[in-house]
Amino acid sequence: MVYVFAGYAVAFVLMLAYVLRLAARVARLEADLRRPGNFGDGGTVE
Amino acid sequence: MRLLGYASLPAIPVALYMALVAAPTEAFMGHSQRIMYIHVPAAIASYLSFAIVAAAGALYLWRRRDHLDALAHAAAEVGVLFTTITLLTGSLWGRAAWGWWWTWDPRLTTTLVLWLIYVAYLIMRQAIDDPERRARFSAIFGIVGFLDVPVVHLSVVWWRSIHPPNFAGGGTTLDPAMQQALAVCAAAFLLFTLFLIALRWRVERLERSAARARASGRGAAGD
Numbered sequence: 001m002v003y004v005f006a007g008y009a010v011a012f013v014l015m016l017a018y019v020l021r022l023a024a025r026v027a028r029l030e031a032d033l034r035r036p037g038n039f040g041d042g043g044t045v046e
Numbered sequence: 047m048r049l050l051g052y053a054s055l056p057a058i059p060v061a062l063y064m065a066l067v068a069a070p071t072e073a074f075m076g077h078s079q080r081i082m083y084i085h086v087p088a089a090i091a092s093y094l095s096f097a098i099v100a101a102a103g104a105l106y107l108w109r110r111r112d113h114l115d116a117l118a119h120a121a122a123e124v125g126v127l128f129t130t131i132t133l134l135t136g137s138l139w140g141r142a143a144w145g146w147w148w149t150w151d152p153r154l155t156t157t158l159v160l161w162l163i164y165v166a167y168l169i170m171r172q173a174i175d176d177p178e179r180r181a182r183f184s185a186i187f188g189i190v191g192f193l194d195v196p197v198v199h200l201s202v203v204w205w206r207s208i209h210p211p212n213f214a215g216g217g218t219t220l221d222p223a224m225q226q227a228l229a230v231c232a233a234a235f236l237l238f239t240l241f242l243i244a245l246r247w248r249v250e251r252l253e254r255s256a257a258r259a260r261a262s263g264r265g266a267a268g269d
Contacts, residue, residue, distance in 0.1 A: 004081055007135040007138045019242060
């Protein structure tokens, strides 16, 4: 039973971490692209 | 993308129910056999992802559209995620079924090689600065790398292997109730895989838009 728990935990933690990271990146990039005055004229991205 | 997300969200709990509750317990391995319901769908998800890498790469070489290169990059990353899950859950299965975490069995070895190919693909992308050159090299790498997928799949047929046989092609004696649970899990994973690729593709396109906006801003500032 411990192997089943470990298998499902590993898979779902990896998938959840990945999807949350992607969702956060989409939200940040969309906000940056919408912000007026951003990119190259005193904006904040990198 | 939202539709895929909304479809895969309820599909995952249904798949978990089928795998952990509805599917019968295997006579010899007991509950440990339930790892199969996540291991096999993860392997199928990685095949699908790498097929998209190869297809998007081939289309890029033909049409030279940036969004096709972005799609190949997105699918490669998702494919590496699912190959990692396949290897880790397979290792847990091996420990429960055979008593060891790893063996240089043809199926295990070719799957590790597949993982290394696409990790190398992602590293190579980081190493090339020129976007057009990076896209061209990546497309060729992605197509050639996909040649390992049929080798992985047929490794249990071509060579003597301790890995269970393939389900496709009648090579299994799996109980019909287990086959049903596996089919539901595979369908849920495929929906979730397509959702992840679509989401990662969106990130890639947004990052490229931001990079282009930065470049044009710098160009305008330098004028």
